[in-house]
Amino acid sequence: MHESLLSWQRFRYLYIALALAGASIVLYITQSGNTAQPPNGGTWQGYTLGTVGALLILWLSLLGIRKRQYSSNVGSVQSWASAHVYLGIALLVVATLHCAAQFGWNVHTLAYVLMCLVIGTGIYGLYVYLHLPRAMARNHAGRDVNSWMKELGDVDDGIRDAAGNVDADLQAMVLSALDLTRLGGGVFAQIFAQDRCRVQTGSGVISNQGQQALIDELSRRIPDARVVREAETLNELMALFGRRQVILNLLRKDVQYRALLKIWLYFHVPLTMALLVALTIHIIVVFLYW
Amino acid sequence: MAESYHIAIIGAGPAGLSAAGRAAHHDKESGASNPTYVLLEGFSTFAKTIQKYQKGKHVMDTPGFLDLRSPVPFVAGTREAILDGWQNSIDTDGINIRYNSEVTAIEGERGNFSIKTSSGETISAEHVIMSIGTQGNPRTLGVPGDAESDFVLYTLDDPEEFQKETIVVVGAGDAAIENAIALAEYNKVYIVNRRNEFSRAKDGNLNAVLAAINDKSRDFHCFYETNIGGLELPDAPGAAGAIILNTATGEERVECHRIIARLGTLPPRKFVESCGIEISSPSADAVPDVDNEYMSNVPGLYVIGALGGYPLIKQAMNQGYDVVEYIHGNHVEPVDTPILKKKFQGLPIKMPTPEEVLSLYQSKIPMFRRMNPLAFRELIIESRILVGLEPGEFDRTPADDDEHATVFIKDGEPVYQHGEYSTSFYTLVEGEVRMQLDEDGAWHDIKPGQFFGEMSLISGRPRQGSAIAERDCILIETPRRIMVKLMNSNEEVRAGIDRVFIIRALQSAFKPNLSLAEMAEIADNVESCQFKPGEAIFREGEEGDALHLIRSGTVTLSRGKEQLVVAKRHSGEIVGQMALMGSPMRRDTATAAVRAETLKVRRPEFLKMANSQPDTVEKLQDGLSTLLRQTNSMASQPESSRAIGFLMDQGLGEATNALVIDEALCVGCDNCEKACAETHGGISRLRREEGASFASLHVPIVCRHCELPHCMKDCPPDALRRSPTGEVFISDTCIGCGNCETNCPYDAIKLSYQPKPKPSLFSWLFFGRGSGPGEPDSFTPTDASKNSGKKAVKCDACMNLAGGPACVRACPTGAAVRLGPEQFIELVEAR
Known part of the structure; x- marks a missing residue:
């Protein structure tokens, strides 16, 4: 039934990746008998590992194309993704053995570093793909985001109604809290779920993080209420802002999860492009100096 | 003296317009100085259903295989183009149309009908064509001055047309609420509700209207428990009038610019029956019976268009033309005759006219014998004719791709196979067909005049068992939609199919070793039950004396205080058999998960079937044991059963x-x-x-x-x-x-x-x-x-x-x- 991309087809690509890594190690070890030529990218074993690595990189980057070929019958996207994950990690072994850990300040090492960054961002991506969906679903508490947005709208309508019955100062403050509510925002605000809600008070605009400034103000006023009706309205407002706080937090968390599920791709994909360029230069340069 | 006409046509929809156009053509040919026909329309304009379509809506002219036969033009196009064409036809042909003349009664007989209209006129006519459609007329306010006008509207096309007005919306249904809320954007709105709550509205509308009423910032008000006392029409167009309301606390006068009344429609059935036309089935979709020339059981009174069961514009217009010809004594060949010829083209024995084939076939099938010939013709037009050929001949016969052509099948090949999703219904006219009731079940012979395929027709489930064309067979394959329409309007067909369904369902479930006569007797004692989604079939803790064989839908079994779902059963499966095989106490509650139908089999009938075939008891017991293991496993995993309940x-x-x-x-x-x-x-x-x-x-x-x-x-x-x-x-x-x-x-x-x-x-x-x-x-x-x-x-x-x-x-x-x-x-x- 539902099967994670890691366990796809009973871990088929895990075994293939292990076999590939194992074969690469064996190939690497066969170089060690030769004292004149220590293991490096220039031996036939090195060239073989390099060719396998380069082809792997090309194939791994084709996932972006396959994912968008919606009528394609060449495996399901899930099988591609499963293979992408395991073979992508195996690439780290293949490429490291290819260069035999010979590093320098040159384009060859640049290609290697870029590859490591691509794999690193990929592993982070895999981590969020595996862990965040469940947290995100739990955060939704069985409802979809639209229904939470709708509830927020209803709460705000309720607040506007109730605000009609309080004094002008408080009314202005309450309405400004609605106006100055912020959800989402820039990349940092999204990723760190920053709450940048503010509220207008008599002494200027202050932070209304967690709707706390307003809830505090209301809780200060309730004991002072002169008439029963005023106290009732204030209590109603306080309950509504309490609910608002919960919904806003939930939505902010949702925005954060969504951002985290996407942000890594903004590194993974451009780094892949850069890697492809560096890899091309690496191969050309190697053949120029043959 | 009352006005007198040769033909009175009631309802200026496509069918009525076409009939009037044809009648006008006859007048022109005969040089009549005064029209010999009248077209009566209850509304202020023609084709009101199409007028109500949204602006620019594209209207199609299906079915494509039928030609249009009408003096009034009609090709696929925008609503506007079609209405303009019809308006043009009304003007140039000088069609004698009378608007705002709702017919309230038709009395009399052929040659001397007397037609009363809401405006108090009486018109006499020799023939009456009824083409009033199925939409019905809007209910009116029922006070003087309530005719449709600028002040009183019974429909609302574009709420934004009115701004800065005071508008009273009368009604508490979805249409009234939606109109009122849309109008309240730019107007002051009163909504008038006869009751003390909006109980008929959908949840969304109910919440919206209550929110609007309670929203103090909006100019939206409601009168509950209020009836309309009267109207004060405005003195000049655009000026304000008033509505008198009888509220719970007394009379109130509300000045307003406009009244939008959305009180629902009066379905036409009551009116149709009051004219003496019989509708044999109580079902809501039932249509009046008419003969080959569209005449109802009242001689001289004809029924065409959607009211007669033909909802497509082109069909309705063709009927309008034909019916006028019939009244004039011209027996024109119906426009669909070429289609029938095509269907019968591949039959082994040729007959001179398709009508002869139709009457022969109808006489061969007992269930269709008493159907009205026009309905049978329609059934054949919508069905495929399948002709079985020997393999050699089959290979020699070229296939015709035309959708109406005779379809050839090879002897010995399946008509349908086990597991296939098809819901059409087969009637055998000649030859022989073998059929199973289960995948590995015994083969039954189907003889000419008998039918099969009713199981999937009724349950919607894939075919159980296969059916194989034996030799020289001629089959009528009718799509589900046509059979459902027929079963809804023809009680005899419905009962006939139902009976065979019950017998075969029991045979399939219990495999009794009983004669057909004995099975028929059992079937008479089996009760068909229908359940709405969520309705209980039986409850945990009750004493039961019957089992339910599911005919269609899905039934869940649930248990305990939390009513955890422990099993779900599909059509063809049994629930409640424990009561007959173990203790009578129900262990679970059986609930219809979606609309469901079951056959309730009581102990005597069950025992009779079970005792006739000892193997059956064993199989049923095995089945019950499997079910018990399943339910027990589910009951011990509340999370799983909650998830099933959710699904x-x-x-x-x-x-x-x-x-x-x-x-x-x-x-x-x-x-x-x-x-x-x-x-x-x-x-x-x-x-x-x-x-x-x-x-x-x-x-x-x-x-x-x-x-x-x-x-x-x-x-x-x-x-x-x-x-x-x-x-x-x-x-x-x-x-x-x-x-x-x-x-x-x-x-x-x-x-x-x-x-x-x-x-x-x-x-x-x-x-x-x-x-x-x-x-x-x-x-x-x-x-x-x-x-x-x-x-x-x-x-x-x-x-x-x-x-x-x-x-x-x-x-x-x-x-x-x-x-x-x-x-x-x-x-x-x-x-």
């Missing part, structure tokens, strides 16, 4: 192919939606994020290919089809009427224009052309796509794609899967 609540009890997303795997990349749009002309039929979730199972908004699809119920051009493998899809004959969208309880169908084709993936990827893969957020339809109109779109489970559903294949994390109902238990237990 059933989402209506998956009637699903055959449902998309279920595992939220613990879904990363929200929407590749499923994109894949759907990219493989279906740019429109996604799937809304991933919407829909309910429970315990990380998410049921998105998308078609689940119901067993008995709600959408297929009411499709005028029969564009909704089901493939043999079960996918429900929309063919390109869709006219965009929106019936399926309304009928789908799962919101899985939408109407959409066709978007522009997109640039290739590479030009988007490398040159940033177009909006990228997936459905664009918004698009402006091209003129061409506007002209062809909005069409209904829905999931077809990628039936034309080699690899299966694109949504599932495009999911990178394995979160999206499509499941059949038999996999639900496995799905929740695997968690």
Whole structure:
């Protein structure tokens, strides 16, 4: 039934990746008998590992194309993704053995570093793909985001109604809290779920993080209420802002999860492009100096 | 003295207009100085149903295979073009049409009918053609001055047409609420409700109207428990008038610019019956019986168009023409005769006219013998004629691709196979067919005049067992929709099919060793029961003396204080057998998960069947033991049973192919939606994020290919089809009427224009052309796509794609899967 991309087809690509890594190690070890030529990218074993690595990189980057070929019958996207994950990690072994850990300040090492960054961002991506969906679903508490947005709208309508019955100062403050509510925002605000809600008070605009400034103000006023009706309205407002706080937090968390599920791709994909360029230069340069 | 005419036509819809146009033509030919006919219309304009369509709506002229035979023009086009054409026809032919003349009574007989109208006129006519459609007239306010005018409106086309006015909306249904809320944007609105609550409204509208009434910032007010006392019409157009209201606290006068009355419509049936026309079945869709020339049981009184069961414009217009010819004594050949000829072309024995074939066939099939000939003709037009040929001859006979041509099948080949999704109904005219009731069941012979295929027709489930054409057979294959229409209007056909269904269902379930006569006796004592979704069939703790054999739908068994779902049973399966095989105490509550029908079998009948065949008892006991193991296992896993309960609540009890997303795997990349749009002309039929979730199972908004699809119920051009493998899809004959969208309880169908084709993936990827893969957020339809109109779109489970559903294949994390109902238990237990 539902099967994670890691366990796809009973871990088929895990075994293939292990076999590939194992074969690469064996190939690497066969170089060690030769004292004149220590293991490096220039031996036939090195060239073989390099060719396998380069082809792997090309194939791994084709996932972006396959994912968008919606009528394609060449495996399901899930099988591609499963293979992408395991073979992508195996690439780290293949490429490291290819260069035999010979590093320098040159384009060859640049290609290697870029590859490591691509794999690193990929592993982070895999981590969020595996862990965040469940947290995100739990955060939704069985409802979809639209229904939470709708509830927020209803709460705000309720607040506007109730605000009609309080004094002008408080009314202005309450309405400004609605106006100055912020959800989402820039990349940092999204990723760190920053709450940048503010509220207008008599002494200027202050932070209304967690709707706390307003809830505090209301809780200060309730004991002072002169008439029963005023106290009732204030209590109603306080309950509504309490609910608002919960919904806003939930939505902010949702925005954060969504951002985290996407942000890594903004590194993974451009780094892949850069890697492809560096890899091309690496191969050309190697053949120029043959 | 009353006015007198040769023909009176009631209702100026397409059928009535066409009849009047033809009558006008006869007058012109005979040089009559005064019209010999009158067209009476209760409304202030002609074709009011089409007038009410939204502006610019594209009206189709299906069925394409029929030619138009009418003096009034009609080709597919915009609402405006069609109405202009008709207006032009009314003007140039000088059609004698009388508006605002609602007919309240028709009395008398052929040659001397007396027609009374709401304006107090009495008109006499020799013949009456009734073409009033099925929409009915709006209920009026019932006080003087309530005729449709600028001041009193019974419909509202465009709420934004009125601004800064005081408007009184009368009514408490959905139409009234929607109008009132839309009008309140720019106007002061009063809504008048006869009762003390809005109990008839949908939940969404109910919440909206209560919110509007309670919202102090809006000029929106409600009068509860209020009736209309009278009207004060405005002195001049545009000036304010007033409405007198009898409220619970006394009379109140409200000044207003306009009154919108939305009080529902009066269905025409009562009126039709008051004219002496008989409608034999109590069903709401039943139509009056008419003869070959559209005459009802009242001689001289004719029924045509939607009222007679022909909802398509072209059919109705052709009937208008034909009926006038018949009245004039010209026995014209019906326009569909060439189609019948085509259907009968491949028959082994040739007959001079199709009518002779029709009457021969009708006499050969006992169940259809007493049907009215016009209905039988329609049945054949809509059916396929299958002719069996010997293998050698079959290979020599060229196939004709025409959709109406005779279909040839090879002797010994299956008519249908076990497991196939088809719901058509077969009647054997000649030859022989072998049929099974189960996959491995015994073979039964079907003889001429008998029928088969009623199991899937009624349950919507795939075929159980196969049917094989034996030799020289001639079969009538009738689509489900036509059979359902027939069963709704013809009690005899319904009862006949039902009886055979019951006998065969019992045979299939209990395999009794009894004669047909004995089975028939048992069938007489078996009760057919119908249940609404959520209705209990029996309850835990009750004493039972009967079992239920499920005929259609899905039934859940639940147990305990929390009513945990412990099993679900489908059509063909049995619930409640414990009461007859163990202790009479019900151990579970059986509930219809979706609308369901069962056969209630009591102890004496059960024992009679069981005792006739000792093997059966053993098999039934084995089945019961398996069920008990299942229920016991589910009962000990409350999480699983809650999940099944959730799936059933989402209506998956009637699903055959449902998309279920595992939220613990879904990363929200929407590749499923994109894949759907990219493989279906740019429109996604799937809304991933919407829909309910429970315990990380998410049921998105998308078609689940119901067993008995709600959408297929009411499709005028029969564009909704089901493939043999079960996918429900929309063919390109869709006219965009929106019936399926309304009928789908799962919101899985939408109407959409066709978007522009997109640039290739590479030009988007490398040159940033177009909006990228997936459905664009918004698009402006091209003129061409506007002209062809909005069409209904829905999931077809990628039936034309080699690899299966694109949504599932495009999911990178394995979160999206499509499941059949038999996999639900496995799905929740695997968690």
